[in-house]
Amino acid sequence: MPNVAHFFEGVEKLLEICFDESSSPNGDLRNITRGEWENLLCHVKCEIISYIKNDSIDAFLLSESSMFVSKRRWILKTCGTTTPLKCLEQLLQLAKLEGYHVISDIFYSRKNFTRPEIQMSPHEGFFEEVTYLDTIFPEGRSYCLGSINLECWYLYTFSKPELKALPHLIVEEKSTDADPDQTIEILMQDLDKDIMSAFTKSKFTTGREVTAYSGIDKILPEMHIDDFLFDPCGYSMNGIRENGEYMTIHITPEEKFSYVSFESNVALNNYTKLISQVIKTFKPGKFIVTIFANKSSLAYETMKELEIEYSTLSNWRRTDMQCCNFPSYNLLFAQYSRALEKVL
Secondary structure (H helix, E strand, C coil): CCCHHHCCCCCCEEEEEEECHHHCCCCCHHHCCHHHHHHHHHCCCCCEEEEEECCCCEEEEECCEEEEECCCEEEEEECCCCCHHHHHHHHHHHHHHCCCCCEEEEEEEEECCCCHHHCCCCCCCHHHHHHHHHHHCCCCEEEEEECCCCCEEEEEEEECCCCCCCHHHHHHHHCCCCCCCEEEEEEEECCCHHHHCCCECCCCCCHHHHHHHHCHHHCCCCCEEEEEECCCECEEEEEECCCCCEEEEEEECCHHHCEEEEEECCCCCCCHHHHHHHHHHHCCCEEEEEEEEECCCCCCCCHHHHHHHHHCCCCEEEEEEEEEECCCEEEEEEEEEECCCCCC
């Protein structure tokens, strides 16, 4: 077991909130000032390191992972012993100032912690997190995918109930379908130690150097990248495109508790090539893939297809797979580990 003094929890807590546009057509979360964001992040116990933006999305690189802000969507991803749920009430107050009084979707998710005993309230356990969220979202629902006693992934979600249209209103209802929306997350552990050695100050001095050396800049080309190499080790990056697509990667390279996360909302009708590229870049011993897609997304009907295709790769063994259907989204959860070589 790692020495507590030299342990860092790479597993991240991911909180995403999307506000209903009809409640405030002119609202825009990007109007919230940097000072207000800094004040909010004090409750999370992290700070802003750097910042990039375009016409669609603002991307903040944090001392513990990332924050993304678009017109009506807010995403916060933090690692270590951060407390993201503690900023929820302040976030909702800031959103109200922009006219957003109705939430269309909320997602809170994380993999099981490596060292849960070092977390701070309200993150000392998933039951505690759910209890806290239920005080704000009484109609929320909680789930656990995977094996509770081994590797699992927790999810708390709430979606605004869909309006039940009468038959003669079906055409009108269909014309108001949500924009295509999807998110893929790849959570990797037991990383290749030679690859991880690059993400240290002993080998490189800047994030830009290791981004190019590792091939991260080739995973999703044309992303405008903001990267940072921590001292003595550790790495974070955000990438954004003008169409609002983003990617983010966070790396804890220490051999005994190595961890890499990849996340993107890039729109693809098959994620096999992207997953393979990410896995080839970091060479984990095991990984989890989750994909959310709404009914308007290219990925909505192809997630099972992806899973079948990827599980046929000879050097990987699928250890778990589950699919869930929510009011507006489908979810695929799949877990893989290196297949044992055949003994001759």
